[in-house]
Amino acid sequence: MKAISExxxxxxxxxxxxxxxxxxxxxxxxxxxxxxxxxxxxxxxxREYNGNIHRGVHYLSDMSSEAxxxxxxxxxxxxxxxxxxxxxFTSGTxxxxxxxxxxxxxxxxxxxxxxxxxxxxxxxxxVPWQMMCERKGAALRVxxxxxxxxxxxxxxxxxxxxxxxxxxxxxxxxxLGTILPIKEIISAAHNINVPVLIDGAxxxxxxxxxxxxxxxxxxxxxxxxxxxxxxxxxxxGKEKWLAALPPFQGGGDMVDKVTFEKTTYNELPxxxxxxxxxxxxxxxxARALDYVEETGREDIAEREKELLSYINERMTAIKDVxxxxxxxxxxxxxxxxxxxxxxxxxxxxxxxxxxxxxxGTHCAQPVMDRFGIEGTVRASxxxxxxxxxxxxxxxxxxxxxxxxx
Amino acid sequence: xxxxxxxxxxxxEFSLFDDWMDKYNLLIDLGKDLPxxxxxxKIKDFLIEGCQSKVWLHPEYDGNLITFTAxxxxxxxxxxxxxxxxxxxxRTPDEIIGTDLYxxxxxxxxxxxxxxxxxxxxxxxxxxxxxxxxxxxxxKQQL
Numbered sequence: 001m002k003a004i005s006e007x008x009x010x011x012x013x014x015x016x017x018x019x020x021x022x023x024x025x026x027x028x029x030x031x032x033x034x035x036x037x038x039x040x041x042x043x044x045x046x047r048e049y050n051g052n053i054h055r056g057v058h059y060l061s062d063m064s065s066e067a068x069x070x071x072x073x074x075x076x077x078x079x080x081x082x083x084x085x086x087x088x089f090t091s092g093t094x095x096x097x098x099x100x101x102x103x104x105x106x107x108x109x110x111x112x113x114x115x116x117x118x119x120x121x122x123x124x125x126x127v128p129w130q131m132m133c134e135r136k137g138a139a140l141r142v143x144x145x146x147x148x149x150x151x152x153x154x155x156x157x158x159x160x161x162x163x164x165x166x167x168x169x170x171x172x173x174x175x176l177g178t179i180l181p182i183k184e185i186i187s188a189a190h191n192i193n194v195p196v197l198i199d200g201a202x203x204x205x206x207x208x209x210x211x212x213x214x215x216x217x218x219x220x221x222x223x224x225x226x227x228x229x230x231x232x233x234x235x236x237g238k239e240k241w242l243a244a245l246p247p248f249q250g251g252g253d254m255v256d257k258v259t260f261e262k263t264t265y266n267e268l269p270x271x272x273x274x275x276x277x278x279x280x281x282x283x284x285x286a287r288a289l290d291y292v293e294e295t296g297r298e299d300i301a302e303r304e305k306e307l308l309s310y311i312n313e314r315m316t317a318i319k320d321v322x323x324x325x326x327x328x329x330x331x332x333x334x335x336x337x338x339x340x341x342x343x344x345x346x347x348x349x350x351x352x353x354x355x356x357x358x359x360g361t362h363c364a365q366p367v368m369d370r371f372g373i374e375g376t377v378r379a380s381x382x383x384x385x386x387x388x389x390x391x392x393x394x395x396x397x398x399x400x401x402x403x404x405x
Numbered sequence: 406x407x408x409x410x411x412x413x414x415x416x417x418e419f420s421l422f423d424d425w426m427d428k429y430n431l432l433i434d435l436g437k438d439l440p441x442x443x444x445x446x447k448i449k450d451f452l453i454e455g456c457q458s459k460v461w462l463h464p465e466y467d468g469n470l471i472t473f474t475a476x477x478x479x480x481x482x483x484x485x486x487x488x489x490x491x492x493x494x495x496r497t498p499d500e501i502i503g504t505d506l507y508x509x510x511x512x513x514x515x516x517x518x519x520x521x522x523x524x525x526x527x528x529x530x531x532x533x534x535x536x537x538x539x540x541x542x543x544x545k546q547q548l
Binding site: 343374375403 | 425426429430433457458478479480481482
């Protein structure tokens with residue numbers, strides 16, 4: 001296992017200070033920091049071989065096209081997808097879900113159909129489906145959650161019916177950290193031939209993800225949450241589904257033949273990649289995934305498990321701290337509230353101590369409504385965080401309590 | 406005191422503190438001391454909703470001066486609300502409209518007014534000016 005000092009040295013930003021205090025970065029659920037090797041990979045594209053992909057006949061275009069296609073292969077291998085054609089680059093999780101919601105809606109959804117989501121979803125996995133339902137006269141059905149912030153599987157089974165056309169759930173909740181029982185969710189849907197989309201935005205970076213084992217029909221994630229640059233994401237889809245769906249955007253590179261009378265589309269995966277894709281970020285994503293492999297996905301998961309158990313221990317010991325999301329199966333994210341202190345006040349003061357957390361509803365208002373709260377403070381950790389940083393958070397909370405008492 | 410004299414005195418008060426925590430302690434005190442808004446105004450009509458914190462703002466115009474009362478659910482936001490009230494309450498619409506609001510920048514609280522912060526403060530500043538413009542237009546109509 002790589003030493004923590006070695007890991008932290010891989011991320012230049014982690015050694016900086018804010019307000020004269022060492023940075024404690026606990027907002028990894030929003031975005032992760034980037035290792036030097038990713039910064040170098042993107043820098044190299046622009047310095048050495050920048051050219052538009054799939055278009056030029058010239059040397060640079062060839063080089064960047066090749067690097068971009070290699071990046072697709074890296075993503076395929078990382079996900080253990082069967083085929084490279086099943087990997088579509090997008091702008092991120094939101095872009096991926098909007099795309100599928102549009103194409104799936106156009107092709108398969110009619111009035112009276114139902115889409116099942118969970119109460120734990122991020123707005124990105126609610127609003128696109130809502131928009132599609134409004135367009136098609138379909139309806140959303142929502143799997144409820146219990147007081148621990150876990151979905152209630154029995155209720156999910158009851159929601160499944162002949163009206164169900166698709167199930168879309170998160171791999172893990174961004175607001176509470178709960179890991180969802182996706183195996184059970186997928187197999188129950190497949191029993192009645194309903195496809196499942198898994199929103200992997202909070203799952204991909206925390207352990208091993210294997211498409212052939214998971215058997216999801218669609219799996220989406222964002223690069224920037226797994227140490228890659230912003231503006232790149234992935235849409236994995238089983239070939240049988242992607243082949244059956246119409247494109248969600250029209251433009252260059254996604255076409256086979258264009259006349260004003262009719263356009264025929266390019267083959268997979270290009271059918272879904274209209275216009276110039278963010279190829280430097282895709283190349284950066286591939287480097288990030290390689291970095292994760294080099295560091296060891298199991299080691300990363302192990303470290304994060306230890307951090308989660310330590311932060312749980314420290315936080316539960318602080319008087320007046322209420323933790324939301326108390327499932328035994330969680331990613332290294334903890335959502336909490338200090339009794340009598342507004343989460344915005346907590347976040348502002350922690351910030352001045354150099355501690356970056358997120359406050360508010362975390363783009364998951366239905367979760368907040370379920371607990372009857374306006375928002376929480378969220379500390380989302382990843383493998384480069386340390387127990388010493390958790391101690392600083394605990395001390396910071398005591399300071400906040402004394403200031404607002 | 407003129408509006409700018411009030412702004413300058415706020416800047417001076419904050420300049421006594423180098424440490425961020427001290428500045429925020431001062432804001433918290435100001436927030437705690439903000440006179441309470443009449444509960445009948447703490448309703449949706451006077452709510453400025455941000456996704457981080459909420460602000461309630463109520464204007465009262467006597468034909469010459471606008472008196473603002475306000476509140477927030479977060480104390481730091483309330484502290485800044487208190488500063489804005491001390492600058493802009495009991496002023497004529499013309500004074501408010503003509504203000505160059507520079508004190509927030511000078512005391513280093515600009516991040517609290519960024520559009521992405523969504524704590525309701527930026528909208529509050531806009532709303533206060535809008536009220537001033539509306540009252541201004543109304544009194545000119547009556548002339």
